[in-house]
Amino acid sequence: MLRAHFTGPGRCLQTLHDNLRVLNVPLWAIRPEALDGLQWLAPEPARETGLWLARHATDRRAALTGLCLLAGTARPEDIPVVRTVGLLRCLGPAAVEVLETIHGSAQALVWLAERSTQVTRHRAIAAMCRTHDPVAVAWLLRHATDEDRTAGFSG
8 A cells, every 4th residue: 555655646645544544454563664675665755644644644553654654764853743643542652663763852752751651651761771862861860760650740
């Protein structure tokens, strides 16, 4: 389906969205790694399509596909969209994967970790450990092992 969209004439994003919505594929099978090495998938069209899907999707499959397309193609200006979509329980881990590929996204990983479910929080912490960013390190030293998710925050 993606190949037809990216290599065919007149790419209609709404049609791609609608096709993804009815696709009978489990969410766990939609992973960024599935797109690795696809010669026909150029970075800029992948980014543009991924952003559109992340912003406009009304279905989990379409939104998750958008995040997968953004993994490795997203830019710093895409961070607000990715982190906001990452608040949705089913999209949080994928959003963390995308954020980890964007230079300077440590603050967004912190933001997402402070507001997300346990699974997304754990993945964000693991991503922060790999970034070696001073913002991430400072947050990790204060909060990574807190059992109380609100520790250190005042009402």
